[in-house]
Amino acid sequence: MSDFYKKDTPFQVYISFKKYLDVLEHIRYNDRLEYRVNYAESLIEKTKNFRELRDGFQDISLLEKSEDLIRLLLADLFPTGLTHNEIKAAGIPLSNVTFNYTERFKSILKDAGKDFEIELRNIDDDEFYVFCCCLILQAYFKRDIKSTLPLYYDIPNRQGIMKHYKISVNVDFTEVYPTEDARIPSEEVIDMLLENLDDYRLWKKYFPSKSWVLKGFSIISLVDCTSEVALSDLKSSMIRIDPENIKPDENLKEIFKSYFDVAQLSFGLMLFNGKDQRLEKLPIYENVFTNYILDFWINTFDSETRKKTFINLNHNSKPIVVSNIENLDHEIKSLPSFGILRDNEINSFMVIPIMKDNELIAIMEFTSPIPNSFNGLKLKKIEFFTDMILFSLNRFSFEKNYQIEAIIQREYTTIHDSVVWKFRNEAEKYFNASLGKKYIR
Template identity: 40%
Template sequence: MNNNLFTESPFKTLISFHKLIENLEEIASTNVDYRSNYAKALLKEIELFPEFRDGIEDLNFIKQHEALIHNLLADLFPTALTHNEIKAISIPFQNVTFNYSERFKKILQSAGMTFDMEIRDFEEDQFYIFNCILILNAYYGQHFDFNRPLFYDIPSVNGIMNHYRILYNADFIEIIPTQNAPVLSQDDIDILMNNYDNINLWKEKFPNESWILKGFGIISLIDVTRENAISNLKSNLLKSESSQNKLNLSFESIFRSIFKIADLRIGFIIYNEEEEKFTNPPHEEKEVKSFILNGLEEMDCKNTIYGCSLEALLAEKKPIIISDIEQFSKIPGNARLTQHLLQQNIQSCIFAPVIKDDSILGIIELVSSKPKELNTINATNLDLILSYLIDTLERYKTDMQNQIEAIIQREYTAIHSSVYWKFRREALKYYQTNSPNKDYIFKEIIFKEVYPLYGQIDIKGSSEHRNQTVKEDLKNQLTTLIQLFENQKSNESLVLLEQRIFELQSFDRELESPLKADTEQQIQNYIETEIHPILRNTKMDIESEMVRQNYFESLDEKTGMFYQARKKFDTTMSTINKKLAAVLDKKQIEAQLIYPHYYERFKTDGVEHNLYIGASIAPTKPFDNLYLHNLRLWQLQTLCEMEIEHHQLKATLPYELDVTSLILVFSSPISIRFRMDEKRFDVDGTYNARYEVVKKRIDKANIKGTKERITQKEKITIVYSHNAEENEYLKYIKYLQYKNLLESNIEQFEVEDLQGVSGLRAFRVKVINNNLESYTQNNTYQDLLNEQN
C-alpha cells in the first residue's frame, strides 16, 4: 500500500487492529458482563474479516467498513469528547487519516473539498530519515530525540489560516524486519548518528520497504494558531531588511490568525516626537497603509481629524477603541472622525500606541469592515504582541538615525570614507575615556605629506549668460506690461496709466546698459508694489482681460516674475553639473582602487574636485610615487571623458553653454587639517597656503602679456611650475594623443603673475569629441610605460 506523499519509505505499511483485537479478547474473558458481552459481540462481528488482524493494504476496505471500524475504536474515541478533541487514526508521517472526531470533521469541511492536508515544511528526505529513527528507537532500543514539532496549516471557511500541532500515539504499532532488512551493529548506528544529512547512507542501512509497519497510530491536533502567529510575527520582525521588510502584507494574515477576524486590516504610522507629527514609514514599507493618514505623507498631531480623542491618546498613552462607528458618530464632536473612517469602509477599529520608556514610538492600527469585530475585550490580544513591536520600532528608529547620520556625513560634511578611520579612532578614544567629571580634548585631524591634485570643469561665461537671461526676462515682462497699459481703453486714471507707462519704459531703457547689482530687485519690487495692484483692481475690456490673464499665468509661482529665459539657463546649468558630477563620482570609484585617497567635489558654476594622496591617508598600505602618477593620468583622462559627455549633452540642452577644463599641478607634498569650526578640510601652514591662492585665482588668469584667458572651450589647460612636471605631463598628453583622446596640437605658454605667485606655465590641448570608443578603456600609468618600452 502506498498512500504517502513521498515515493519511497523504509516501511511497507499494513493498517492492522491486531493489538486492539488482542485487548478486546482479554476483556471478553473477564467476569464483567457488560464489558465482556460488548467485546464478544464486537469480536464476532470482525471475525468475518481477517484483514482487521492480518493487515489492510487497500484503503477501500476501510471505507467499506467505516461503521465497524468506528465501533472497534469506540474506547479510544469517546463519544462525549468527539466535539472537543481533534483526533483521527493515522500512520506516523504518512498521509493516511480516517475515523475523524466530529471536531476534526468540521475543521476539514471548513477547509473545503480541494484542501490537501500536508505536514508543514516536511520534505521527502526528512520523511525517510524520521521513519528510520522510528525503527532505531522501537526495534534497536535507541533513544534518539527526534521529536521535532510538526504542524498542519488548515484554512477556515472565512479565510483565516489556523495552525495545529501534531501529536502521535504509536502504542498500537508494531515494527517488523523483513528478510531484506540489514542487521545493524552499534558501529552502524553510531555512523548514522553522526550523518543525519547523508540520505544515501540511511537508505543503504534501511532499504526501501525492508521493514513492515503494522498497526495504526492515533493523531491528536492541538490548536496553536495564536502561538504560531506570534512566533511568525517574531520571526518576521527579526529578519533583516534585505530579506524582508519590517512591516509588510504578510502581517495581515498573522494578525488575522491572532484576532480570528477574517477581514482584519493592519496599518501603522510613526510618531515624530520632536515635531509632534505622525509620518508614514519609509518607502520600503509603503505597502502598509495608514488609516489615520489615508494617503497623506504626514499630519500635525495638533490639527488632525481626531481632535480631543487624539490628545487623549498622546497624553494618556492609551489606545482608542471604537467597536461600532455608527454608535460612535452619535456622540457630539465625532462627526469628522466618523466620516474619515466610514470613507475607508471601517466599522470598528483599534488605534494603539507603541510605547517605550514612556515615549510613543508609533501607532498600530487595526480596522474591520464589520461593527463590533474589534472591541475592548479582544484588544487585550495586543498585550501578546506589543513587546515585539516595541523592540522592532526601537531598532528601526536607531537604524533610521544611523542612516540619517550617514546621509548628513555623505552630503553635508567632508568626512570622506578614505579618512573616516581617523575620525572613528578619535571618536573611539573619546567614547572609551570620557566620563561626566572629565573633559576630553579632541586631537586635531591632520594628514601630513600628501600630494594635492586639483581639477575643474567650468561653465564658460556663466555670469554673463546669467545676466543676459535676467535682462531678457525683465525686458519681456516690461514690454508685456507696457503693451497691456497702452491697450487699455478705459479713461479712468488715464494720467496714472501714462505715468506708469513712462516708468516702465525708463526701466526698459536702463536694461540696455550693463546690469547693475540692484537693478533686478528694483524692477521686481516696483512691479509687485506699483503695477500688479493696478492690474488686479482695474476693469478691462474682453481683449485686455485675456492679455492680463495670460500675463499672470506666465509669472513664476515663487518669484512672481517672468522666468522663461532664466529657467532655461538654470535647467541647463543644473543638468550639466549633475551629469558631470555623476561621471566624476563614478570614475572616482575606480580611482580609489589605484590607492586610497581623499576626494571631495563641489558644484558651483561647474564641477571642481580636490584629491589628496599619500601614506598618511592609508598608513596600512605602502605608498609609492607610481600611485601618484597613476592618479594624475586618471585625472586627465576623466576630464577628457567629462568634456566628451558635455559635448554629447549640448544638443539636448535648452540653453547653449560651453565648458572649459583645467588641472593644477602641484608636486610638493602638503598637510591638510580638518577645520572643526568649518567642518571641512583645508591646507595647513603658511607655505601650503600658496597652493590655495593659485587654486582660487588660476581659472580667471590670462596668458602672460595678453587679454586671452588660459582656458578655452573644449580644451584642457594644465598649469604647472617645474620642468619635471612639464616632462611628466608631456608624457601623459602624448600617450593620450596616441590613444586618440587628444588632438595633436599642444599650446604652451606662460601664465600672467598672480598676487604673490609668479612663474606659472601651462599646456592647452583640445579634446577629440567624436571618438566615443576611446573613452571606454581605462589607461593606466603602467600602460603608458609599456607603450614607451
C-alpha cells in the first residue's frame, strides 16, 4: 500500500480507470460510428486481463509496469497532435503522483533536473486538508465549489528561472464515497463548515483522516502564468517598503528574473531629490540594487550637466533600451566612458525615468550580461507595475519626511526659520544612517 499524499488527508486513495472504461463501454454499445465502436472494444479487450485497472490499486509501481497500456488507454484524452503544446498529465487529485505526461510536460520536468520534486505552491497542511474536504463536498454532496484557492506549481527551467504554472484539475474520472467510519454531515453542518474554512479542527471533526475513499484518476493541465505570479509577488514586495520595518526583500532579483524571463539580471533604483537636483540611493537596498549605469552617470558628468538632464527629463522622459551594446555606433563604443559597460559585463540594459505629474521622482535601471535580454516588449511589461512603484516611493517619501520632522522636533526644541535647512540636512543624514544600522541588525 502506498501513501499518495505527503500530508494528512481524509482519503484512502485507489488509482482506477473504471469510470473511463465505463465511457468506453458506452461507446462500444451505443455509438453509431463503427470505427469508434471497434476502437473502444479493442481497448476494453486489452485491459481485460488487468483487473486492477478497473478495480483500483494502491501500488504505484503498477503505473510504471502498465505504462504502455495506460498510455494507449488514455490516448483520446492526450491527443498526439497536441503533446508538444499542452502541459498535461494524469494523476491523483491534489497529489504529487502524476503519470502519462505530454512531451512538453516531460521536457519541463527534465529541464528542472532529476532531483526536482513537483509540489504545490504555498499551501500549508491545514489548508490542504480543508481543500480535500471541499473536493468531497463537490464530488459527493454536489456542492458547487469550484475552488477554495488557486493552485500553482513552481518549476525552474534549464536557465534556473523559476516558472509558475497554474493548475486546473479535471476530476470527471474520479469517484468519492464514504467508508464505514465516515460521518455524513447535514446540509446545515456543511453550510457552517463553509463559513469556517480556516477552522481545521472543525473540518477534521466531520471529515476524519482516511474516512473517505477517493478512487479513479484526474487530468491536470498547466498554464504558464509566470508573468502574472511574478507581477503579484513584485507588487507584494513593493508594498512592504517601509522605513518603520526595514527588511529589504532580497528575492526581488529572482522575481524580476521570472517576470522578464532573463536568467542573469541586475537592477537598481535611485530617488530624485528635486530640491538639491541630485539622485540619492536607498540605504537599505544597497545590497540589493546595483546602480551600475546610474553610478557611472553621477560620477562622470558635472553637476551642471546633470541638472540640465533632469530638467530635460521633465519634457522628454522616454526610457532608454539597448538590446545589445555591440549594435551601438562605433563612436559610442570608442568613448572612454563605454568601459563602464565592459567592466561590469553589461551587454543589454534599460534605464527608466519614473515620473509623477510630469516631474521626475526616481530612475530605475535593469542590466544583464546576456545580449538581447531587454527590448521594447520587456519595457512594455514595466507599465503593469509602474503605479505600484509610484505608490511605494510616495509612501516611502512620506514616511521619511515624517520621521525627519520627528528627529528635528526631538533633538531641537527651537529652531530659527533661517537655519531649518541645516538641521533638516543633518536629520536626513541621521535618518539614512539609522536605516543602514537597522538593516545590518
